[in-house]
Amino acid sequence: EAGVVQSPRYKIIEKKQPVAFWCNPISGHNTLYWYRQNLGQGPELLIRYENEEAVDDSQLPKDRFSAERLKGVDSTLKIQPAELGDSAVYLCASSLADSSYTFGSGTRLTVV
Amino acid sequence: AQSVSQHNHHVILSEAASLELGCNYSYGGTVNLFWYVQYPGQHLQLLLKYFSGDPLVKGIKGFEAEFIKSKFSFNLRKPSVQWSDTAEYFCAVRGTGGFKTIFGAGTRLFVKA
Numbered sequence: 001e002a003g004v005v006q007s008p009r010y011k012i013i014e015k016k017q018p019v020a021f022w023c024n025p026i027s028g029h030n031t032l033y034w035y036r037q038n039l040g041q042g043p044e045l046l047i048r049y050e051n052e053e054a055v056d057d058s059q060l061p062k063d064r065f066s067a068e069r070l071k072g073v074d075s076t077l078k079i080q081p082a083e084l085g086d087s088a089v090y091l092c093a094s095s096l097a098d099s100s101y102t103f104g105s106g107t108r109l110t111v112v
Numbered sequence: 113a114q115s116v117s118q119h120n121h122h123v124i125l126s127e128a129a130s131l132e133l134g135c136n137y138s139y140g141g142t143v144n145l146f147w148y149v150q151y152p153g154q155h156l157q158l159l160l161k162y163f164s165g166d167p168l169v170k171g172i173k174g175f176e177a178e179f180i181k182s183k184f185s186f187n188l189r190k191p192s193v194q195w196s197d198t199a200e201y202f203c204a205v206r207g208t209g210g211f212k213t214i215f216g217a218g219t220r221l222f223v224k225a
Binding site: 003035040041042043044045048056091093100101102103104105106 | 116121146148154155156157158161202204212213214215216217218
């Protein structure tokens, strides 16, 4: 079974530039999460989807971050424009309802 | 609000030593509890979980954790660590009825061969 697939693995951009991350969850997993993990900290939830509906985006900085999950399968997280403080690892995870998560490898973003 | 506290940020042990990593949480209701592990260069993966029943749960690679409700704790243990246990360990808590999981800051374990 393929795991949660994320791309790219690494991204370096200049501040004020846009960036997008892509996630393909495990087939059949209706719940998809985007987390951000800063250096030395645990993952922090940005947004949770149930199928194609964003049911918890309270921690998503909506002035510059956006996400979508068209057709309730894969998802894209975008930052526009990026700031220096956005440097972090962006993790995607999926699950079946209230089961445990399966994480992807993450995208390490460096904003210079 | 939910919160998770992991007591140690860094732990260094010699092989065959016993391990206990502390985790305390703050939440007023029923919880699901998890330990995730991230080996160097790999993604986060589930080590063990507690949903209900026996408060002593066993996970992969000889790890176990005990849920003590009165202490709001879910400490991770292993009687004898190996060099391959070098990793970062994250405790996580989810209030039942909601699917938002809160993670602790992580404990980085280094096992000396």
